[in-house]
Amino acid sequence: MNTVSGIEISVTENGIQPADSESLYSIVSDGARRDPHRALLGCPDGTVLTRAEVDTRVRALAAALAERGVRQGDRVAILGRTSVTWALLDCAVLALGAIVVPIYPTSSPAQIEHILTDSASTAFAAETDDDAVRLLAAGADAVWTFPQLGDWAAVTDAPEPPVAAMLADDLAMLVYTSGTTGLSKGCMITHRNMYTSAANTVRQTGAVFGGRTVLALPLSHVFGQTMLFACLFGGTETYLLPGIPDLVPALARLRPTFLPLIPYGLEKIRKHCRALLAAGAEQETVTRGLELLRRRAAAPPVEPLASAMGGRLRYVISGGASLDDSTAGFYAGAGVVILNCYGLTEAATAVTVSAPETNRLGTVGRPIPGTEVGIAPEDGEVLVRGPHVTPGYWGAASDQRPVDDDGWLHTGDIGELDDGYLRITGRKKEILVTSGGKNVAPTPLEDRVRLHPLVSNCIVLGDGRAYVTALVTLDAERAERWRAEHPDQDPAAAVRTAVDEANALVSRAESIRAFRIVAGDFTIANGLLTSSLKLRRAAIAEAYADDIHQLYVTRA
Structure with a gap:
């Protein structure tokens, strides 16, 4: 750690970056060539696609989209809950060089209309017929539904799609994030931004992504997107569920080794486990876990909690909102280590991630490889610099600059550095973040x-x-x-x-x-x-x- 121009800085070297001609789709295609038979994307019923099958379906879906007029640079708005179809569509749009515009399924009519208008989207996809009606009411001229898209992806004799020749710095996504004015801002995320965040999250956490996970985070949120591409990069066997309410009953059946979650999800699992414990056992678990975390020691899985979580769960990557220490203690006492992370949409989620070997209670870890984190001397604001930082905002917010002349992203959060570890101590901006990770x-x-x-x-x-x-x-x-x-x-x-x-x-x-x-x-x-x-x-x-x-x- 050092100080430059009065800014205290923590730097992690040796970050992974894509080649200038690589896109996010190359994560899928390269994985299919290297290890075609490895299980990759799974459905709630337990059926799973291999890396080769995922690539085949992405290419078939890309061909179908191209046949229906989707071209490089087009904005494709997607409204729906997390699923394999959403993930395939994500990759197919990116393979064509088009731009993904995710929309929360819970968005109001006014919010949907703003996103469609501001992004100037020309293609539209929705999970259900009811979702399609909502897009049509907001100005979409025609909407494809997920069942249609799933059928197109399953075509076995599809023509070769016109996979675009892209640069890593081309735009991949427009992710709309809450602003203090109430109108959401379209944050531009390039292929390099997302690739860097995903790949270096995998590098930072070592062997964690080598196992099996269940992804129930919304793909309409940048955290869900980053975790999806991290799993694709790491070759993680990934089962996709519509949302966190579907996660708890699926744990025993899908048996993940790690989970990407927000504190709301951790609280849901904890409440489910509470009913399995004798009086006083929960507090004993918390106390034991906090002591283990202070000593940076790990506990073996503890029954009946281990079975309730699937029997193999060892790590949780937690982000999106602050986490109460008692929750970290509860999981540690049950044999599950929570790896806190910190980020924001403007940095494609990942800024810091805790690593299993160096996990430290009360912090959000060290910068991911290739990232600089600084603390402004004037007010303690957290600053971020690196290849994952957005080039700016789109549309109505394009005149706003999140990055200063020295390349620092101003996060609006207040923090401090301790031996390279970041601790978030407050929020400069007046945005509430619920325990479910929703910005309000x-x-x-x-x-x-x-x-x-x-x-x-x-x-x-x-x-x-x-x-x-x-x-x-x-x-x-x-x-x-x-x-x-x-x-x-x-x-x-x-x-x-x-x-x-x-x-x-x-x-x-x-x-x-x-x-x-x-x-x-x-x-x-x-x-x-x-x-x-x-x-x-x-x-x-x-x-x-x-x-x-x-x-x-x-x-x-």
């Missing part, structure tokens, strides 16, 4: 709720929590008048309409699940607003801690 821009929701005549102020909460909530204050004068005019009605019913209108702007994962009308107001005088009338979020959270506690206790 609170300002648009707050602005919409405040439009209601009865509402004086609103703060949206949910950072590190399972869902989003809000505290609402009432305009005292208007509330008194309203109560006189509506003696038999609760003001909460009127505020509910404001919350419903705000929720219509966002997806379910970003929506306000519960709210609470609280006494008093947020003012400059009581220190809950700045002089420019911005919310002092930490001060409000402290002043209304009991109300916030009730919001989450009552729905636990």
